[in-house]
Amino acid sequence: PLAVIVCPGWKKAQFIFELLGDYSMSSRPLHPVLLTIGLHKDEAKNMKLPRGCDVIVTTPHSLLRLLTYRSLLFLRLCHLVLDEVQVLFFEANEQMFAILDNFKKNVEVEERESAPHQIVAVGVHWNRHVDHLVREFMKDPYIVITALEEAALYGNVQQVVHLCLECEKTSTLLQVLDFVPSQAQKTLIFTCSVAETEIVCKGSPAEQGDKKTKSVLLLTERNASHAVGVLRYLERADAKIPSELYEFTAGVLEAKEDKKARRPLCPYLKAFGFCKDKRICPDRHHINPEMDIPRKLSNESLPGFGHIR
The missing domain is CATH 3.40.50.300 (P-loop containing nucleotide triphosphate hydrolases)
Structure with a gap:
């Protein structure tokens, strides 16, 4: 061929x-x-x-x-x-x-x-x-x-995440940028509003650091829907992940799992005993007695033990 x-x-x-x-x-x-x-x-x-x-x-x-x-x-x-x-x-x-x-x-x-x-x-x-x-x-x-996110992985951009409250986001950002400058370095900051932009602009000093490109992400309670995706990306980037993010994500995943109560049971879980990735799987991973009770297909009682051949 x-x-x-x-x-x-x-x-x-x-x-x-x-x-x-x-x-x-x-x-x-x-x-x-x-x-x-x-x-x-x-x-x-x-x-x-x-x-x-x-x-x-x-x-x-x-x-x-x-x-x-x-x-x-x-x-x-x-x-x-x-x-x-x-x-x-x-x-x-x-x-x-x-x-x-x-x-x-x-x-x-x-x-x-x-x-x-x-x-x-x-x-x-x-x-x-x-x-x-x-x-x-x-x-x-x-x-x-x-x-762009894949280009960042290819370019070996250092990924850093900080968890904070929404009300403390701006001050946390300014602390992250609080370096003693020895060499000018380009810094690009994304904010959620014009007001935040003005506050950050007034309070941010010149930043310096090593030559390696760094991406700093501030994650607050308002970003709960993005927490799982952020965690997966940080894992792929081999970044240092705060334990708080794992705990926060676990809570988010549990809440998502509760909403899947009427979804069918994950086919991978049924076939292999585990799911390939529960974090992105749309199906259910907990037994629901109402939906998963064995159906009686004949008058014979179902065996409670034995070997599957």
């Missing part, structure tokens, strides 16, 4: 495969193949790609199983496309780096001028895995970031 598109799951792979089929009707035929290989050894061993296949759409586990028996698969490859790259590394980190190592070995074996090897990674979040991907597996990468 000329291109391999790696998706985080079979549903997304199916969706991309169908899109390629639609695009092929208005462009040159791509002859895409949807590759899903199970755990059975013979399935990967006996897999034969159709002649003329230009694009493979697959998942990390399926691709790695195929590479076990088709180590030369990447020799003709021009484009390795990683869809939802942050999810790929979160859910299949080991498999992804095994795939990338295989790709890198083929690149080192065969350097081509006319059709060079290329990795295209698409995602919504910048993280350390993506950073490692860029540094270790991409030669002269071209990076496009459209979200």
Whole structure:
């Protein structure tokens, strides 16, 4: 194949495969193949790609199983496309780096001028895995970031958060900026009103500090709806997080969970016993006796113990 598109799951792979089929009707035929290989050894061993296949759409586990028996698969490859790259590394980190190592070995074996090897990674979040991907597996990468908060992570902007009461916000800000200046430094301050702007402007001294860019966020009780998102962002930035923020966020999450009483039970919780991320999951994570009581499908009583086969 000329291109391999790696998706985080079979549903997304199916969706991309169908899109390629639609695009092929208005462009040159791509002859895409949807590759899903199970755990059975013979399935990967006996897999034969159709002649003329230009694009493979697959998942990390399926691709790695195929590479076990088709180590030369990447020799003709021009484009390795990683869809939802942050999810790929979160859910299949080991498999992804095994795939990338295989790709890198083929690149080192065969350097081509006319059709060079290329990795295209698409995602919504910048993280350390993506950073490692860029540094270790991409030669002269071209990076496009459209979200300012992700650009801040890429630029290694130091994130600092202060919790305070709304009535103390301005004074807290002035304390944060209360440095003895030795070197002029540009400072950009965002406020919520014209009145706050005037107060801050009158009271703020010249600021100095090290050359590293710093972002200072003041969080008050009025920002409760943003607390969870702020916490997740600070965790991704490896920032120092006040214990008060964890406590505040726990209360916010508990209140949100109480509002989900009539929502269906989280499918991940039912299937695996845990949720991938309760902080953003829209479904319920507490048992509701009214909704979750087992339905009686026959006159036979439900077993209270035993083994599930």
